[in-house]
Amino acid sequence: MSAMPEPPLCAAPDPAPRKPNITLPAGATDTHAHICGPKSQYAYFSERVYTPPDCLLPAYSHMLKKLGVERAVLVQPSVYGTDNTAMLAAMKAAGPSFRGVSVVADDISDAELKRLHDAGVRGVRVNIVDVPNRKPGTLPMEALKKLAQKVKPFGWHMEFLAHVDEFPDLDNMLDGFPVETVYGHLGYMKTDKGIAHPGFQALLRLMKAGKAWVKLTGPYRISLQTMPHADTDVYAHELIKAAPQQVVWGSDWPHVMVKGAMPNDGDICDLLGNWVLDEAVRKQVLVDNPARLYGF
Numbered sequence: 001m002s003a004m005p006e007p008p009l010c011a012a013p014d015p016a017p018r019k020p021n022i023t024l025p026a027g028a029t030d031t032h033a034h035i036c037g038p039k040s041q042y043a044y045f046s047e048r049v050y051t052p053p054d055c056l057l058p059a060y061s062h063m064l065k066k067l068g069v070e071r072a073v074l075v076q077p078s079v080y081g082t083d084n085t086a087m088l089a090a091m092k093a094a095g096p097s098f099r100g101v102s103v104v105a106d107d108i109s110d111a112e113l114k115r116l117h118d119a120g121v122r123g124v125r126v127n128i129v130d131v132p133n134r135k136p137g138t139l140p141m142e143a144l145k146k147l148a149q150k151v152k153p154f155g156w157h158m159e160f161l162a163h164v165d166e167f168p169d170l171d172n173m174l175d176g177f178p179v180e181t182v183y184g185h186l187g188y189m190k191t192d193k194g195i196a197h198p199g200f201q202a203l204l205r206l207m208k209a210g211k212a213w214v215k216l217t218g219p220y221r222i223s224l225q226t227m228p229h230a231d232t233d234v235y236a237h238e239l240i241k242a243a244p245q246q247v248v249w250g251s252d253w254p255h256v257m258v259k260g261a262m263p264n265d266g267d268i269c270d271l272l273g274n275w276v277l278d279e280a281v282r283k284q285v286l287v288d289n290p291a292r293l294y295g296f
Contacts, residue, residue: 002229011256011262012053016265017066020271024068025283029290032184032250033060034215035078035090036143042089045081049130052079055254057090063253067269075159075295076103076125077256082107084116091120099294101125101159106143108150117154122294123182124151128162137166139173148178157182157213157293165189166200171205180211182293184250186239195238201296207243214239216275216285217250220258227267228279230275236275244281248290 003127039053044051064072072094074087084102091098101123102116124147128139148158159182164170174181188201194200216236223229239247249272251265276282290296 005099007048007051010050010052010254011013011258012255013055013059014262015059016264017063018264018267019066020068020266022270024027024269025239025287026072027287027291027296028067028069029071029073029286029296030067030069030251031062031073031248032075032215033072033253033292034256035060035074036079036136036156036254036256042080042083042086043270044079045083047081050079050257052077052256053256057093060090060253061094063251063265067251067265069251071099071290071296073096073122073250075288078127078130078161079105081280084121088116088117088119088121088173096120097296099296103127104147106147110150112155113151117156120153123157123159125159125161126175128160128186130161139167141173145178152178155295158182158220161188163188163199164203165193165197168202170199170202171209171211172202174206174211177211180213181206182213182243184215185221186216186232186235187214188218188222189221189235190224191235193220195234200235200238204238204242207246210243210246212271213246213248213289215248215250216272217256218252219271220255220260220263221252226260227263228271230274232271233274235259239272240276240281240285244284245289247285248293249276249285260281 036052082105100121102121103125157180164187219229220234225231
């Protein structure tokens with residue numbers, strides 16, 4: 001029997017990030033990035049949907065320094081499944097200015113959760129997008145609530161990789177959910193859906209209630225335009241208007257599976273100037289909010 005073909009290889013990030021035109025405040029935090037590799041040391045999950053090139057801590061740290069970012073949150077990429085070893089090794093090497101969001105098995109023990117917490121993990125990620133045979137618009141609520149109850153004693157949140165336009169009743173679905181939830185990519189909804197979409201409005205209601213956070217990340221994942229992805233501005237403005245205390249920012253480095261041109265991280269950073277117009281609110285988004293969410 002011939003071997004299964006390897007999932008498609010992703011493009012590498014731009015190795016020469018430029019200094020952004022805006023100046024970030026002291027303590028600025030990148031809340032969404034992935035470390036991938038070395039492939040020779042950390043085996044990838046066999047059921048992954050993509051194969052990244054080695055995207056390692058030295059390159060990521062160089063990018064952060066160029067942007068003026070002092071703190072970072074690594075998020076477990078799907079290519080490793082529930083094996084958080086590569087992420088934890090990078091966090092340990094980087095030191096106390098890094099936190100993590102892990103992916104764990106449903107039956108994870110309290111002892112393992114404590115080990116992850118002691119290593120700097122502050123949340124658990126659940127992928128709702130790449131789930132085979134899932135009916136759109138549904139969530140495995142029983143399993144999610146059970147996992148949330150497990151992580152609640154550690155003060156963790158649950159980060160969903162989900163398209164909010166699938167869930168027009170999201171706030172009701174999560175009524176009484178044990179922990180706060182986090183959503184990436186401005187809600188991960190294509191911009192042609194419009195801010196009046198029931199799913200986006202449900203997300204805003206969750207934010208206003210202090211139960212949900214949104215990451216200003218990955219504009220190229222929802223935009224129908226090229227850089228500077230001007231069609232994402234109205235989404236960022238609505239999120240900020242609804243609950244500025246519930247919004248954080250992330251680079252989404254190394255931009256895995258990006259469609260189209262690979263962005264320069266200086267350009268990605270400069271989108272903050274379009275998204276968060278007030279400098280005081282920008283400091284809140286970059287410094288104060290992530291300090292609350294990740295315990296810096």
